[in-house]
Amino acid sequence: VRTTVVRLDGDEHLERLTLHDADTGEDKEVPARFMFTFIGARPHTDWLAGVVERDEYGFVLTGSDLIANGGELPAEWSLERAPYPLETSVPGVFAAGDVRAHSVKRVASGVGEGAMAVSLIHRYRSMG
Structure with a gap:
């Protein structure tokens, strides 16, 4: 300290x-x-306030975490489908790595999630 x-x-x-x-x-x-x-203990996402949903610590909510409390989609969700994994409360905007709520907070996980996000972006662009 x-x-x-x-x-x-x-x-x-x-x-x-x-x-x-x-x-x-x-x-x-x-x-x-x-x-x-050790990095990632603080998400530094204050600039996202009012843009995407975050938890009480400021980590970005994605995928099923967006509907975990009560199963309802966020009010700003404009699509009929549920959010893809890693997708934020804004359709087509994805989060990966330490900034994401409930992520593992390890480099290898962040790299894997980044690769997964690229695949999901392609899916989003082709299907919406």
Whole structure:
């Protein structure tokens, strides 16, 4: 907490990190062979307010999550069919990866969902 990784060093592989303590202003070098970076905990979707439906944390609702509470389609849904997987409350607008509510929040999942979204976009364009 209140510590930032400011440098990664090593020759053939990671050997050490430089950490910056925000409280003291000091930098400290520590040995390290691995570093795990976690992203996606905050969706940063405030700019989508009023555009697509989001959950209470700001993650974008897609597919069956749009009708999970009561089975009703969103009021703004203009098509007779249910939303495709990864499709937002706006027909033809898809979301993939960390920004999506209930996603796995892992890189491989995001890549897979992105590939799936491309396929669904083609389906949407050909069928509506």
